[in-house]
Amino acid sequence: MKPSIAVILKGYPRLSETFIAQELRALEQRGLNLHFFSLRHPTDTSVHPVHREITAPVTYLPEYLHNEPARVWRAWRAAAKLPGYKKSRAAFLRDLVRDLTPNRIRRFGQACVLATELPGAITQLYAHFLHTPASVTRYAALMTGLPWSASAHAKDIWTTPEWEKREKLAELSWLVTCTEVGRDHLASLAPQPEKVGLVYHGLDFSRFSNNEGQGSVEETASNRNGSDAAAPVILLSVGRAVEKKGYDDLLNALTRLPKDLQWRLVHIGGGKLKEKLRTLGQELGIDDRIEWLGAQPQEVVLENYRKADLFVLASRIGGDGDRDGLPNVLMEAQSQAIACVSTAVSAIPELIRDGETGLLVPPENPTELASALQSLITDPTRRAELANAGCKRVRSEFGMESGIDALVSRFEQT
Numbered sequence: 001m002k003p004s005i006a007v008i009l010k011g012y013p014r015l016s017e018t019f020i021a022q023e024l025r026a027l028e029q030r031g032l033n034l035h036f037f038s039l040r041h042p043t044d045t046s047v048h049p050v051h052r053e054i055t056a057p058v059t060y061l062p063e064y065l066h067n068e069p070a071r072v073w074r075a076w077r078a079a080a081k082l083p084g085y086k087k088s089r090a091a092f093l094r095d096l097v098r099d100l101t102p103n104r105i106r107r108f109g110q111a112c113v114l115a116t117e118l119p120g121a122i123t124q125l126y127a128h129f130l131h132t133p134a135s136v137t138r139y140a141a142l143m144t145g146l147p148w149s150a151s152a153h154a155k156d157i158w159t160t161p162e163w164e165k166r167e168k169l170a171e172l173s174w175l176v177t178c179t180e181v182g183r184d185h186l187a188s189l190a191p192q193p194e195k196v197g198l199v200y201h202g203l204d205f206s207r208f209s210n211n212e213g214q215g216s217v218e219e220t221a222s223n224r225n226g227s228d229a230a231a232p233v234i235l236l237s238v239g240r241a242v243e244k245k246g247y248d249d250l251l252n253a254l255t256r257l258p259k260d261l262q263w264r265l266v267h268i269g270g271g272k273l274k275e276k277l278r279t280l281g282q283e284l285g286i287d288d289r290i291e292w293l294g295a296q297p298q299e300v301v302l303e304n305y306r307k308a309d310l311f312v313l314a315s316r317i318g319g320d321g322d323r324d325g326l327p328n329v330l331m332e333a334q335s336q337a338i339a340c341v342s343t344a345v346s347a348i349p350e351l352i353r354d355g356e357t358g359l360l361v362p363p364e365n366p367t368e369l370a371s372a373l374q375s376l377i378t379d380p381t382r383r384a385e386l387a388n389a390g391c392k393r394v395r396s397e398f399g400m401e402s403g404i405d406a407l408v409s410r411f412e413q414t
Helices: 015-029 049-053 069-079 085-098 102-117 132-144 155-159 162-171 180-189 247-255 274-283 298-307 328-335 366-377 380-397 401-413
Strands: 004-011 033-040 058-060 124-128 148-152 175-177 196-198 233-238 263-268 290-292 310-312 339-343 359-361
Touching: 004 015, 004 132, 015 033, 015 049, 015 401, 033 132, 049 298, 069 102, 085 102, 085 132, 085 162, 102 132, 124 132, 132 148, 132 162, 155 180, 162 180, 175 180, 175 401, 180 196, 233 298, 233 328, 233 366, 247 263, 247 274, 247 366, 263 298, 274 290, 298 328, 310 328, 310 366, 328 339, 328 380, 339 366, 339 380, 359 366, 366 380
Parallel strands: 004 033, 004 124, 033 058, 124 148, 148 175, 175 196, 233 263, 233 310, 263 290, 310 339, 339 359
Antiparallel strands: none
């Protein structure tokens, strides 16, 4: 009999977390019985096609405890009768001393609701992200005695306090993360390093065909070289407008390109810094060359991949330590045979081999970023070489199937 798993998510569905939706749909297709518990309600106005294919039910936990006081009260009364409630409360109080925040209290309240509203068939808990979702999952697992596991990604690895990571890693059954650098870091904190595994998200290539109606990569490679104002080179970037994505570095790099070089930037993504970046573009005098499309569903993103000549992502480490893992958008772009320019941050070099399958520059260096962009804007032949090499490697080494196999095996052994 296939496992029945409660999946705890920070928010569902989310346009920025295609990789999670892809994984969950694949697990469903393998016959696992899933029930989602989301800490937040959705805020995006549209969804990806994969979200419409997922059939698992979703329960929304109280986003703020004061919004559903009766539900929280009933859950707390019922949770207090569970065999592991005292142990869970003790863990929560130890955490609260070190993290005296409303968010910490909310996590325990949400855990009470989760523990008491779990369907009876659930046999294990699984959290996506090691910070808030894993805290709720951990407290609920202690209450119920159910085993729990987690998937760690980027921000949750690098901004969660070390004491918290150590304690969660000591209690969970297993954890997977999507980069070698993340795996090495977490394994160094785990009492049993073998609990921590590397599972690349990979891509579902049935959703990322690169030749539907377009012919081969060689036939569709653009000959635009930045010399014709009527045919500018199209630069594409997909990512949230947040500090770690380095979009201010990208805009500053674009101002360093020769004035007579013809290019246009298309940005896809939401994010709290989007309006500041629009303003920066105006101040730099390049706003007329930038198209800000906002967050978009996958079919629109794919359409723009196929129109682009060059993909760029200027990732860096944020002031709070937050950083990318291995951005799925780079894999997606390479799957569409687009040459990529990015930065040597975190796990990006695990995907892009500088000078072989793309170009990498140091983070927070607009001058070098501009030089790399100029070299490929003006050289369509070199773009095509990198595009083809990147496409070949991502399609041979970064498919999702092996990762799904690894996850199913772990769930079945838990």
